[in-house]
Amino acid sequence: MKVVFMGTPDFSVPVLDALIKASHEIVAVYCQPPRPAGRGKKERPTPVHARALELGLEVRHPVSLKSEGEQDSMRALGADVGVVVAYGLILPQAILDAPKKGCLNIHASLLPRWRGAAPIHRAIMAGDAESGVCIMQMDAGLDTGPVLLEEKTPILAQDTTADLHDRLAGIGANAIVNALGQLDDLTPVPQPELGVTYAHKIDKSEAKVDWTAPATEVDRKIRGLSPFPGAWCEIDGQRVKLLASRLAEGQGTAGEILDDALTVACGDGAVQLLRLQRAGKGAQDADVFLRGFPVSQGQQL
Numbered sequence: 018m019k020v021v022f023m024g025t026p027d028f029s030v031p032v033l034d035a036l037i038k039a040s041h042e043i044v045a046v047y048c049q050p051p052r053p054a055g056r057g058k059k060e061r062p063t064p065v066h067a068r069a070l071e072l073g074l075e076v077r078h079p080v081s082l083k084s085e086g087e088q089d090s091m092r093a094l095g096a097d098v099g100v101v102v103a104y105g106l107i108l109p110q111a112i113l114d115a116p117k118k119g120c121l122n123i124h125a126s127l128l129p130r131w132r133g134a135a136p137i138h139r140a141i142m143a144g145d146a147e148s149g150v151c152i153m154q155m156d157a158g159l160d161t162g163p164v165l166l167e168e169k170t171p172i173l174a175q176d177t178t179a180d181l182h183d184r185l186a187g188i189g190a191n192a193i194v195n196a197l198g199q200l201d202d203l204t205p206v207p208q209p210e211l212g213v214t215y216a217h218k219i220d221k222s223e224a225k226v227d228w229t230a231p232a233t234e235v236d237r238k239i240r241g242l243s244p245f246p247g248a249w250c251e252i253d254g255q256r257v258k259l260l261a262s263r264l265a266e267g268q269g270t271a272g273e274i275l276d277d278a279l280t281v282a283c284g285d286g287a288v289q290l291l292r293l294q295r296a297g298k299g300a301q302d303a304d305v306f307l308r309g310f311p312v313s314q315g316q317q318l
Contacts, residue, residue, distance in 0.1 A: 018041050018042070018097040018098055018197055019041075019042045019044050019094075019095060019096045019097045019098075020036055020041045020042065020043050020044065020096060020097065020098055020099070020100055020197075021043075021044055021045055021047065021091065021094055021096040021098075021099040021100070021115075021116055022036065022043050022045070022046045022047070022065075022069075022099075022100050023046075023047040023048070023099060023100065023101040023102070023104040023108075023120075024046075024047075024048060024065045024100075024101065024102040024103055024104050025048045025049040025063045025064070025065050025066075025103055025104055025105045026063065026064055026065070026103050027064045027182075027186070028102065028103050028125070028182060028185075028186045028189075029048075029064070029065045029102045029103050029104075029186075030064050030065060030068050030186075031186045031187055031189070031190040032100065032102050032123060032186070032189055032190045032193055033046070033065060033068060033069065033072075034068070034190070035190035035191065035193065035194050036100065036193070036194065036197075037072060038194075039194045039197070039198075041197065043069075043072075043074050044075070044094045044095070044096050045074070045075045045076075045077055045094055045096075046065060046066075046069040046074050046075065046076050046077070047076075047077050047078070047079070047104065048063050048065040048066045048069070048076065048077075048078050048104070049063050049066075049078060049104075049105045049106070050078040050079075050080060051063070051066065051078070063078075066078065077090075081106070082106055082107075082108060082109055082112050083109055087112075088109070088111040088112060088115065091112055091115040092115045094115075096115070096116040096117070097116060097117050097118055098116045098117070098118040098119065098120070098121060098197065098200070099112075099113075099115070099116045099119070099120035099121065099155075100120075100121055100123070100193055100197075101120050101121065101122045101123070101155060102122065102123040102189065102193075103125075108120065108155065110157055113155050113156070113157070118200065119154060119155065120154075120155040121152055121153065121154060121155065121165070121193065121196065121197075122152070122153045122154075122155045122160070122162070123150060123151075123152060123153075123189040123192065123193055124136065124150065124151045124153055124160055125137050125148070125150055125182075125185045125189065126140060126148060126149070126150075126151065126216065127147070127148065127149045127151065127167065127169065128151045128153065128160060128164055128167075128208050129160075129161075129208040129209060129210075129212050129213040129214070130145075130212055130213070130214050131214055131215070131216040132159055132160035132161070132213065132214070132215050132216065133159060133160065133215045133216040133217060133218075134216060134217065134218040134219075135216045135217065135218055135219050136148075136216040137178050137181050137182050137185065138178050138216070138219050138241050138242065139214075139216040139217075139241070140172060140181070140216075140241075141172060141176060141177070141178055141181065141237055141240050141241035142237050142238055142241035142242075143237070144233065144237055145172055146171065146172060147169050147170065147171050147172055148169070148170060148172055148181060148185065149167060149168050149169035149170055149185070149188070150167070150168050150185055150188045150189040150192050151164045151166070151167050152164070152165045152166040152167075152192050152193055152196040153165065154205050161208060162205075162208075163205030163206055163207045163208065164205070164206050164208060165196055165200075165203040165204075165205055165206075166192055166195065166196045166203060168188050168189075168191075168192045170184055170185070170188060174263065174264075175240070175261070175263055175291075176240060177240045177241075177243040177244070177260070177261060178240070178241055178242065178243055178244070178245075179243060179244050219242065219245075219246060221246045223238075223242070224238075224242055224246050224247060224248050224249055225248075225249060225250070226238065226239070226248050226249065226250045226259065228250070228271040228272035228281065228282070228283055228284070228318060229271040229272075229283070229284040230283060230284050231283060231284055231285040231286060232264055232265075232283040232284075232285060232286030232287055232288050233264065233286070234283075235262070235283050235288050236262050236263065236264050236288045239259045239260070239261070239262040239288070239290075240261065240262060243259075243260040243261060243292075244260060244300075247259070247260060247294070250272075250318050251318065252310070252312060252316075252318060253310075253312075255295060255296065255310075256295075256296055257293050257294065257295055257296075258293065258294040258295075258300075259290055259292075259293055260291075260292040260293060260294060260300055261290075261291040261292035262288045262289060262290050262291055263288065263289050263291060264286065264287075264288060264289075265280045265286075265287045265288055265289040266280075266287065267280050267282060267286075267287035268282060268286070268287065269282030269287070270282060270317070271283055271284050272317050272318040273315065273316070273317055273318075274312055274313065274314055274315060274316045274317075274318065275287060275314065276314055277307075277314060278303065279291075279293075279303045279306075279307065279312065281318060289303075290303055291303050292306075293306045295310065
């Protein structure tokens with residue numbers, strides 16, 4: 018098939034690679050424009066942009082798709098289908114209609130649960146037992162189109178957003194190839210009204226850990242916000258990101274260090290901190306972190 022691919026971050030790259038491997042013709046790649054990054058604030062292409070250039074594909078990065086010129090340019094590609102995954106722009110109806118078979122979205126949740134911007138983070142933070150990928154026929158709403166295909170995966174006890182992100186990226190890549198291979202035989206299933214939830218964009222103000230919360234909630238926050246923006250607390254007046262954790266045995270005053278293995282008491286139960294990062298330092302496993310930054314039993318966070 019002749020495919021217009023629209024994606025921007027790391028999550029989208031395995032999908033692009035899978036489409037190439039499956040011998041689909043990528044007539045153009047759309048992604049977000051390069052933006053200043055790093056200490057020098059030099060413009061850096063997005064992960065999809067960089068990968069598309071490696072593959073020798075045409076790359077387009079308009080700031081908007083609302084103009085007639087952009088819409089005419091899309092139609093002129095003569096694509097059979099559009100594949101959209103974490104692109105980052107709202108697609109006007111004229112863009113959705115430009116490919117002969119419309120546009121398919123790869124969404125990282127089991128719709129209608131977690132429509133919106135941060136489905137992976139929210140699924141872990143809410144304690145969902147499973148997640149997955151839906152291949153959806155796009156319409157003008159926010160992740161409201163009918164579902165063509167669904168693949169599920171359990172959310173494991175120590176999964177971080179990074180872990181689940183990578184697993185879902187692979188699942189999504191396989192799912193879209195399967196969907197395109199049987200596209201004319203798939204039946205679009207409208208999403209039910211029951212069970213709709215919205216995965217609002219993660220705000221950095223959510224990231225500070227409240228040790229008076231139950232351990233299950235603290236553990237989910239740490240794992241759900243890892244690696245970005247990273248849940249955090251202060252230890253000896255220094256801000257420290259908490260990047261991995263697990264539920265642990267123990268009781269104490271909320272925020273109290275219970276042992277020499279970084280087990281911390283919560284409002285109910287305790288969590289063990291497994292991976293941490295001080296400002297200006299790299300991420301470290303707990304044992305390495307403690308060698309350079311000792312924390313004592315009984316210390317209060």
